Amino acid sequence: MDAYDLITRNAAEVVTEDEVRSLAEDPDGKRAYVGYEPSGVLHIGHMLTANKLIELQEAGFEIVVLLADVHAYLNGKGTFEEIRETADRMREQFVAYGLEESDTEFVLGSEFQLDEEYTLDLHALELETNLSRAERAMAEIQSGDTATVAQAVYPLMQALDIVYLDVDLAIGGMEQRKVHMLARDTLPSIGADAPTCLHTPLIADLSTGVGKMSSSAGVSISMEDSEEELREKVNKAYCPPSRDPEPDADGEDRDNPVLQIFEYHVFPRFGEVVVERPEQYGGDLEYDDYESLASDLDSGELHPADAKGALAEYLNELVAPGREKIRQQRS
Numbered sequence: 001m002d003a004y005d006l007i008t009r010n011a012a013e014v015v016t017e018d019e020v021r022s023l024a025e026d027p028d029g030k031r032a033y034v035g036y037e038p039s040g041v042l043h044i045g046h047m048l049t050a051n052k053l054i055e056l057q058e059a060g061f062e063i064v065v066l067l068a069d070v071h072a073y074l075n076g077k078g079t080f081e082e083i084r085e086t087a088d089r090m091r092e093q094f095v096a097y098g099l100e101e102s103d104t105e106f107v108l109g110s111e112f113q114l115d116e117e118y119t120l121d122l123h124a125l126e127l128e129t130n131l132s133r134a135e136r137a138m139a140e141i142q143s144g145d146t147a148t149v150a151q152a153v154y155p156l157m158q159a160l161d162i163v164y165l166d167v168d169l170a171i172g173g174m175e176q177r178k179v180h181m182l183a184r185d186t187l188p189s190i191g192a193d194a195p196t197c198l199h200t201p202l203i204a205d206l207s208t209g210v211g212k213m214s215s216s217a218g219v220s221i222s223m224e225d226s227e228e229e230l231r232e233k234v235n236k237a238y239c240p241p242s243r244d245p246e247p248d249a250d251g252e253d254r255d256n257p258v259l260q261i262f263e264y265h266v267f268p269r270f271g272e273v274v275v276e277r278p279e280q281y282g283g284d285l286e287y288d289d290y291e292s293l294a295s296d297l298d299s300g301e302l303h304p305a306d307a308k309g310a311l312a313e314y315l316n317e318l319v320a321p322g323r324e325k326i327r328q329q330r331s
């Protein structure tokens with residue numbers, strides 16, 4: 001796979017393709033980052049962007065993980081002290097998940113976001129941005145129904161982080177895209193470059209396939225799930241025998257979250273998949289790529305129950321080191 005294909009593998013969108021192509025010409029030493037609001041336990045959304053970081057690490061990128069303590073505080077996630085405490089645990093969980101510790105720069109937001117220079121640049125961006133634009137950028141990230149002033153400052157700080165962390169590529173889930181577009185539009189006003197961005201897809205709600213999976217509503221997969229819990233969650237998941245399910249009665253689009261997890265989590269980390277089946281049902285099935293697995297589900301060769309059984313096992317393998325780390329952190 002050439003560098004461009006590796007960088008953009010499984011991305012929902014890159015902004016812009018030309019900019020990513022020029023990064024791909026010489027990826028060595030280029031810097032990519034994801035920022036996370038610290039929380040006690042990683043969930044599948046964190047793991048999805050982390051998969052991309054691991055791939056970029058392999059492509060030669062320097063990886064920066066921002067533990068965005070000030071952002072979590074601005075987004076109403078608790079007292080600053082509480083949030084800080086969880087940041088360290090989160091870092092350890094990322095390492096357990098597979099981010100090479102010696103090759104990853106973990107930065108706490110408060111290490112630089114409270115400096116005078118940063119603050120003055122932030123105020124300069126505030127002058128350039130109207131409130132409704134900031135609010136719109138935050139709509140999918142904000143906790144609570146009504147936007148606070150803190151939540152309007154939040155996306156501007158996120159934009160500024162890209163400058164202060166000196167990154168060449170900003171990564172985030174699709175819910176970050178409006179913040180990144182705001183960053184592209186406003187950073188030039190303070191003399192900085194518009195950042196190049198890559199967005200990872202969102203996984204559909206596990207039980208319905210409608211909308212996105214969320215750690216705050218509905219069933220989500222987390223790093224502390226036991227093997228048994230994973231099996232139960234996956235068994236109950238929505239998985240019609242097709243990769244493009246029919247819209248539901250309300251005409252809402254559905255996706256197949258079981259297939260999405262194979263595509264965005266299992267294949268990128270394991271490379272191949274074996275679905276174990278008793279001889280009498282045709283024996284084991286082996287797949288080298290996502291496409292062949294998805295088309296076997298479409299054709300009926302692969303039964304959803306067998307796909308789910310395999311998925312639960314691979315997920316268990318993915319979360320096991322982090323689960324062990326969480327156990328140590330709590331003892």
Ligand SMILES: N[C@@H](Cc1ccc(O)cc1)C(=O)O
Nearest residue numbers: 035036037068071141158161
């Ligand atoms: N907005 C990100 C967190 C974040 C904060 C600051 C950044 O610079 C980047 C990302 C989230 O929703 O979790």
